[in-house]
């Protein structure tokens with residue numbers, strides 16, 4: 410397993426090596442995430458936390474929809490710098506947090522959020538300790554009645570992503586991880602087409618804290 414510094418370097422290099430549009434997880438328009446976010450019917454001042462945001466276009470889409478409390482986290486400063494560059498002056502509307510979800514420091518101290526959004530991040534946490542830290546942080550950070558969108562490779566998904574081994578999930582595995590304080594509102598499988606034309610099988614889940 411890579412250490413914290415190596416992991417940050419791995420991701421910094423991934424973003425340095427390739428243009429954003431060629432990354433194997435790039436989405437021109439993050440339709441499945443936006444569909445689920447719409448379902449949550451958030452007020453415009455809801456606290457929306459995007460973990461492992463990378464350089465996702467989701468942040469721009471949320472700004473365009475008038476949301477005023479967006480937080481973007483990533484372990485990679487390169488990723489967040491790229492995203493800031495893409496957003497230009499709009500980047501001032503976002504709170505930026507560089508932190509490791511498996512050894513969080515800053516994230517532990519922020520105020521509670523209405524949405525935890527994760528696409529293609531949690532599946533990198535392959536050992537129990539990392540998974541426990543991730544899900545504990547998620548559960549602690551969400552307000553009562555808050556929503557969690559978690560999307561990762563499903564059981565038909567590839568065993569690796571960005572050169573790293575992944576832990577694949579189905580609905581029941583995620584329901585178990587989230588525990589009895591969360592209700593599963595929706596789930597679906599989704600075939601994502603990479604810029605290369607290859608496909609990757611994802612599961613999307615929307616949970617609500619009781």
Ligand SMILES: C[S@@+](CC[C@H](N)C(=O)[O-])C[C@H]1O[C@@H](n2cnc3c(N)ncnc32)[C@H](O)[C@@H]1O
Pocket residue numbers: 420421434435436460461462463464465466482483484485488508509510511527528529530533570571
């Ligand atoms: C496959 S990319 C997905 C990026 C983005 N969510 C998207 O959908 O475009 C995985 C992202 O998770 C970030 N990441 C990986 N491990 C992380 C960790 N332990 N803490 C925070 N971010 C992490 C990476 O830097 C990368 O930006």
